[in-house]
Amino acid sequence: MQVRFEDVTMQFENKKVLDRINFTLPSKELISFLGPSGCGKSTTLYLISGLLNATSGKIYFDDRDVTKLDPVKRQVGLVFQNYALYPHLTVRENIMFPLKMSKMAKNLRNERAEEMAELTKIADQLDKYPRQLSGGQQQRVAISRALSKSPEILLMDEPLSNLDARLRIEMREEIRRIQQETGVTTVFVTHDQEEALSIADNVMVLESGEIQQMTDPVTLYQKPRNLFVSKFIGSPIINTFTKDSAAINPEAALLSENWMTLGIRSEHFVPATEENYLIRSIIQRIETVGKDITIHCEWANEKFVVSDIETDLSVGDTFYLNVGKDNLLLFDEKEQLIESRTEDE
Incomplete structure (x- = not known):
């Protein structure tokens, strides 16, 4: 599914976080939102999800205006930084939870949970509780749960920031694999340029509520549109x-x-x-x-x-x-x- 913003502004009291931004996220791609803390990338993600309502402007999924649509009706999957797993539920029950809320039959819920666990390679962990899992395994459960509803868009907000360096590399490769296998349009928010450049089809760089550049990772590095992007992308710094x-x-x-x-x-x-x-x-x-x-x-x-x-x-x-x-x-x-x-x- 394609996501389109038209002149979207987001303001909290006297602070304008996003200022009339326009972009189109291509369907079935993995797009990274990249930028320093406070640049507006998570706000943009929450506007797509419906957890925030834009101050002004329009948001479209394909040609459907979803600007005022309830989050539950947007068919969006969300993966947060802190995983947000239910500690008293098993892995299987965590994955099935949104399906239970949507009144899906129990046998179908079980089938879907097992299918998602196979996809994310945690099929052998289904009867364990979150406290018995590593950070990487917990993240796989969170992704499985988000995908269980067959969302048309998967949104991930700093999903790897709580993992150690080796696990981060492993999980970003897994996220890329899962996105390619499912074909779901995926938005990946991060402040880590290595993460963004290594897995994304396109990267959108934000700063101070404005889009600095949106393009593929190679072009972003070789032909940065401005001095900010050139300094933000690349290590050592240009x-x-x-x-x-x-x-x-x-x-x-x-x-x-x-x-x-x-x-x-x-x-x-x-x-x-x-x-x-x-x-x-x-x-x-x-x-x-x-x-x-x-x-x-x-x-x-x-x-x-x-x-x-x-x-x-x-x-x-x-x-x-x-x-x-x-x-x-x-x-x-x-x-x-x-x-x-x-x-x-």
Whole structure:
């Protein structure tokens, strides 16, 4: 099912959380809402679910106006950060609970619970209680329960934030698998860019109640629409330089172009010579974590990082660097990406 917002505003007393936002979520895809705390991503999720009512604007499921529709009638499944399982009910009973509320026959409820447990790989846990399960297993129960009603949309609000690092990776892969097997339109809210970029078909980045960009993960990383997105996406954080940066070669042709901020990803640097370089630096620290090497550089009190590069230089050495033209991100005075450049620039 497709979800569409038209000029939706959400205001709590004097605070405007969302300001006339417009978007369309494609049917049968997994879409991540990504952004810092307080940016409006969970509010957007709750507007889709019907748990919040928009101050103004329209919300559509396909061509059906659901702006004022009761949450129960929206055919939406919800998975929360804290799982919200009933401790006195078994796994089977937790999964069946919404079906019981909808008056489904007991034998059909049982069949559906077992089907969902197979899908989420907890079929051997059906007779246990939530306290007997690991965090990852409890999350699978919550997903099973949300899917038991055959929702047309599955909404997940920070579903992995209570899990340890290894379980988070395992569960995000499982969520992707489950979404692909069911084909249900899924919205996944997170502030963790690695989670969003690794599992989503499309990512919507929000900040201060406004949509900064919505696109596929590769485009989001390679062609961020503005400086905020470029800094929010990617680790290490993108290196930025201004035209008066002492680290830039004063004879670089790039300085004659019309831009305000230059962005360079750490992995896009290549070694250069003193006679032909774009950026110069002094190596301050070389950090090795497993196979990953990060070189911390500085020039005239400007700090930046270089990664995925081989060099026999040491701490204290001067390091000259170039960057391919296609890997230079130029932003204008309004911090928007300058997308087109002439061939001789």
